[in-house]
Amino acid sequence: MVGAVQFGVLAACVVLFVPMGLAGYHLSRNKMLFFSGALFITLAVGVHLTPYFPSISSFFISSLVSSSSSSSSPPLTTTSITSGVGLDDRKSCISFLHEISWDNVKEIRDFDEGLVAENGNLSNLGENWDWEKSRGVIECGFQKLGRSDASDLLNGSWIVVAGDSQARLVVVSLLELMLNRERMEAIRGDLFKRHSNYRAVIEEIGVRLDFVWAPYVLNCSDLLGELKRDGRYPDVLVVGSGLWHMLHVTSPFEYGLSLGSLRRSAVSLLSISSGLGNDGSVRGSVNSVPSPHMFWLGMPTLINSMLNTEEKRKKMSVVMQNAYERELHESKLLSLSGGPFLLLDIRSLSRKCGSQCTIDGMHYDGSVYQAAIHVMFNALLIESQQQL
Incomplete structure (x- = not known):
């Protein structure tokens, strides 16, 4: 859950701040709208296509797993042997x-x-x-x-x-x-x-x-x-x-x-x-x-x-x-x-x-x-x- 939230925040920041940065360089209004629209479409398409690319999906899944596994692990028992091995x-x-x-x-x-x-x-x-x-x-x-x-x-x-x-x-x-x-x-x-x-x-x-x-x-x-x-x-x-x-x-x-x-x-x-x-x-x-x-x-x-x-x-x-x-x-x-x-x-x-x-x-x-x-x-x- 934490990994998904972090990804959403990052996407929002890109959509919001990149157009503002471009505006700071005195781009015309049309250019700023063009870049913001292009970024939004790119991110939207990327989010929808991610499930179809295992390497990309596994990256976000591994981020989620690593964040959850940072907590203390349970003691080793007869049901947890090789828990650190895939x-x-x-x-x-x-x-x-x-x-x-x-x-x-x-x-x-x-x-x-x-x-x-x-x-x-x-x-x-x-x-x-x-x-x-x-x-x-x-x-x-x-x-x-x-x-x-x-x-x-x-x-x-x-x-x-x-x-x-x-x-x-x-x-x-x-x-x-x-x-x-x-x-x-x-x-x-x-x-x-x-x-x-x-x-x-x-x-x-x-x-x-x-x-x-x-x-x-x-x-x-x-x-x-x-x-x-x-x-x-x-x-x-x-x-x-x-x-x-x-x-x-x-x-x-x-x-x-x-x-x-x-x-x-x-x-x-x-x-x-x-x-x-x-x-x-x-x-x-x-x-x-x-x-x-x-x-x-x-x-x-x-x-x-x-x-x-x-x-x-x-x-x-x-x-x-x-x-x-x-x-x-x-x-x-x-x-x-x-x-x-x-x-x-x-x-x-x-x-x-x-x-x-x-x-x-x-x-x-x-x-x-x-x-x-x-x-x-x-x-x-x-x-x-x-x-x-």
Whole structure:
């Protein structure tokens, strides 16, 4: 409103004072009337044509927005992330999500190696990680969500996590954020029963969390096929496996084939849940349920010298890990290459935390998986706002 008023005042001043100025130079009455009439007509035509020229319109709109945004902004909440970024630019914030660093990390020495081999490292270094202070990160406004905000974000959701021990540790970090210490300790033993599924229901916020033991990519494909057959679609789906395949099969080529099969299963599931055909055409009911948000849980950085068996040190070399990573990116499973899954890059996060964050070279401190959870939360916030 202020911008429009300022524009009107400016126009009135031009119409009034320019003819008077011309008169001051002793122009004839006819010339003064000519110039005043010409100015009036020009301004009138300009005002009427402005809506048809986007660049001109956007100039006045931006003036209005800048004047209104000068007031104090509200505190950052789960509904205001990326508020400083335009709607068309929010997707670019995805590329900054993993710009995370660790400070003052102490070496982990006080955990039983057998427990870590079974359960992973549960020390949880906690608040010693944060997003880096790059320009992109600051503009995107990423945030760590507390229990209340996380509950609001996930309220009424069904979350499915499928994979190996890395996926199980992601479930631990998610539950640690959602539950208080007493409730978490009461269920911790159930979470680490070897090679078993697990279900948790947080009734007060209507959240259902299913962990599915799926050590091979083929198991993940089977899960998606089961969801499709049953017509059940979780709100959030996190899957990831590869460590077992690397150790027991040791074939990057076969791993790549299984990833291609998973991609086809995921695209098929999305086409059914969104009411779209495989070619993108609309089909089925207009009341189709929303498509799940899909995340791929990447493998961690493996520190070969710290792996606890000779077989692991031989088969899970840096060369082999790079080959498996290459197959992942060439499979077009990930959103960066047009695939259905957004990457939770555990490899990058664990590498940044470093060797001091693990004692078996494979399972990392809880803060690594906590950071992955917050990457997922912020991705969900971005995707949700893009759909408004």
